[in-house]
Amino acid sequence: MPRIIFHIDVNSAFLSWSAVKLVIEGQPDIRLVPSVVSGDPSDRRSIITAASIPAKKLGIKTAMPVSMALRTCPELVIVGGDWEWYRRCSDGFIEICRSYSPVLQQFSIDECFIDMSFRCTQENAVAVATQLKEQIKETLGFTVNVGIGSNKLLAKMASDFEKPDKVHTLWENEVPEKMWPLGVRDLLWVGKKTEERLTAYGINTIGQLAGLGMVTLANLVGKKFAEQLHENANGRDNSPVETERGEAKSVSAERTFSKDLVNPKDIDRALFNVACIVSHRIRKHGFRASTVSVFVKYKDFSVVQKQCRTERPTDVTAVILNEARKLLAEAWDGVTPIRQIGLGVCKLTHETAVQMSLFEDPKLDYYREWDRHYDDQKSKKEDARILAYESIKEAGS
DNA sequence: TCTGGGGTCCTAGGACCC
DNA sequence: TCTGGGGTCCTAGGACCC
Numbered sequence: 001m002p003r004i005i006f007h008i009d010v011n012s013a014f015l016s017w018s019a020v021k022l023v024i025e026g027q028p029d030i031r032l033v034p035s036v037v038s039g040d041p042s043d044r045r046s047i048i049t050a051a052s053i054p055a056k057k058l059g060i061k062t063a064m065p066v067s068m069a070l071r072t073c074p075e076l077v078i079v080g081g082d083w084e085w086y087r088r089c090s091d092g093f094i095e096i097c098r099s100y101s102p103v104l105q106q107f108s109i110d111e112c113f114i115d116m117s118f119r120c121t122q123e124n125a126v127a128v129a130t131q132l133k134e135q136i137k138e139t140l141g142f143t144v145n146v147g148i149g150s151n152k153l154l155a156k157m158a159s160d161f162e163k164p165d166k167v168h169t170l171w172e173n174e175v176p177e178k179m180w181p182l183g184v185r186d187l188l189w190v191g192k193k194t195e196e197r198l199t200a201y202g203i204n205t206i207g208q209l210a211g212l213g214m215v216t217l218a219n220l221v222g223k224k225f226a227e228q229l230h231e232n233a234n235g236r237d238n239s240p241v242e243t244e245r246g247e248a249k250s251v252s253a254e255r256t257f258s259k260d261l262v263n264p265k266d267i268d269r270a271l272f273n274v275a276c277i278v279s280h281r282i283r284k285h286g287f288r289a290s291t292v293s294v295f296v297k298y299k300d301f302s303v304v305q306k307q308c309r310t311e312r313p314t315d316v317t318a319v320i321l322n323e324a325r326k327l328l329a330e331a332w333d334g335v336t337p338i339r340q341i342g343l344g345v346c347k348l349t350h351e352t353a354v355q356m357s358l359f360e361d362p363k364l365d366y367y368r369e370w371d372r373h374y375d376d377q378k379s380k381k382e383d384a385r386i387l388a389y390e391s392i393k394e395a396g397s
Numbered sequence: 398t399c400t401g402g403g404g405t406c407c408t409a410g411g412a413c414c415c
Numbered sequence: 416t417c418t419g420g421g422g423t424c425c426t427a428g429g430a431c432c433c
Contacts, residue, residue, distance in 0.1 A: 013433090039401055047401050062433090068398040108404095108433045191431050224407070225430090254402060291425095301400075307426065340401085405432075412425080 004116045004125055005241065007147040007155035008097050008132070010089075011164035013110035014050035016142040017089040018079050023141070034058055035077035038066050043258050049081055053164065084385050092140050100132055105241045111159075113152050115241040122171070129167040137165070153237035154179075156188060175235035180207030187232060194221055194229075209233040248285065252293075252344030253277040260299055260337035267338060271328060274343040275321040280378060282345060283371065288313035289345030292320055294327040297340035306331045313351045317374070318367040320345065 010016060014037040019030045034055040039046040044067050051060045051069075055076065060069045069076055090109045098104050103115035120128040129146040136144050147159025148169045157179060158170035170178055185195045187206050197220050203209050209217075210233035217226040231237060253274040261267050271294070282289055293307035306327040314320065324343050332338065361367075 043401095045400080047399095049401080063400075065398060065400050068400085071398075111433075189431060193430060222408075248404085249406095250404070252403065256401060293426095303428085305427065309425080342402090344403095403433090405430100407430085408428085410426090412423100414422085414424105415420105 002150050005149055005152055005155040006114045006116050007159040008112050009145045009159040010110040011143045012050045015052050017086050020141045021085050030077050034073050037079055037081050041078040041080055045256055093136055096136050103241050113241045126167055151237040153232050172235050182206050184209050206233050250344055250346035251278055251281050254342030256340040260339050262337045270341050271324055275317055275324055278343055279317040279320050283315045286350055287348040288315045288351050290347035292323040293344045294324045295342045296331050296338050299339055304331045313349050316367050317371050
């Protein structure tokens with residue numbers, strides 16, 4: 001029996017979600033004018049996270065620097081992102097999708113796959129998808145695209161066709177007509193570098209890629225990736241809709257400074273801040289980390305990254321920070337101005353048995369106490385924010 | 398024009414062991 | 416004294432996704 005997969009993708013997710021909130025608060029609908037969402041609208045270094053359709057028509061794109069977009073369109077409306085609110089919108093949209101099929105894989109905050117094989121037929125798939133799309137619009141106030149295909153790849157490619165508020169199919173027999181004429185860059189997993197390599201070889205469309213011999217392709221992009229690209233370009237993908245959200249494999253935080261920093265005190269403060277964020281996050285999920293890494297990005301965007309193993313898995317801020325400081329000393333010469341700094345942990349375990357060591361730092365108890373205070377403060381702040389949002393929701397309903 | 402923040406997976410080379 | 420080959424772990428870097 002052929003599979004029937006839906007891919008549901010929120011149109012300009014962050015922008016739509018911010019618009020919904022503003023409308024609830026009685027503000028004009030920013031979806032109707034050139035508008036964007038950016039991290040920090042006042043920071044020259046921030047970039048665009050999402051753009052409205054009128055903004056896109058003016059050539060404003062995601063990931064474009066805000067300063068550049070403002071030159072294109074001086075009257076551009078810029079709003080800051082609001083993660084707590086986005087989380088709620090995302091939960092609402094996932095909940096509706098799940099009511100259509102429990103075999104659901106959340107692909108990102110604004111995308112999911114559902115396996116509809118037992119819930120509809122090829123004949124009525126478009127009608128069912130349209131109903132889903134309308135239900136989300138009526139209940140939550142924002143639009144989605146639904147892509148339908150016989151596997152995840154085709155469903156995802158289909159949802160990327162004309163936007164917004166549309167349903168598209170891409171069945172296997174439609175691949176030559178609907179997918180092969182597209183440029184290679186439109187194929188999932190073909191980014192800038194791979195596109196460059198392929199076009200340099202004269203491969204411009206997905207159709208040309210589909211017909212390319214494996215030996216040639218492997219020489220261009222490596223064996224493993226070549227196999228995947230070959231399958232995908234031919235519309236084949238047998239990956240399942242994975243309902244289990246795998247556990248995080250790494251946790252990281254990074255900060256870009258509004259001006260490049262060179263003062264070691266400033267840089268150490270930034271490192272401290274990201275260490276607090278990362279260690280708080282792993283404690284929240286009950287993880288301990290065995291590897292700490294630090295990276296430094298310079299003005300020319302070159303990156304130096306250093307990592308090391310910890311003596312034993314840890315979730316203590318002070319321990320992670322201590323490792324990070326050593327790594328920073330290796331990575332940074334102490335004089336070159338730094339644009340961005342980041343700290344990550346990986347090799348995460350749920351190990352809770354405390355391994356006693358004769359050499360255990362006697363200050364460890366104090367450090368843990370400090371972390372408990374930090375976590376308390378954080379959760380109090382979160383509670384306050386949740387209350388604030390509940391009242392917004394009430395005002396809207 | 399001047400480039401955020403958070404992830405995943407893959408590759409390649411070196412160290413070390415058997 | 417000089418040599419092979421496989422396996423595993425670690426680190427660094429690159430490419431991709433949203």
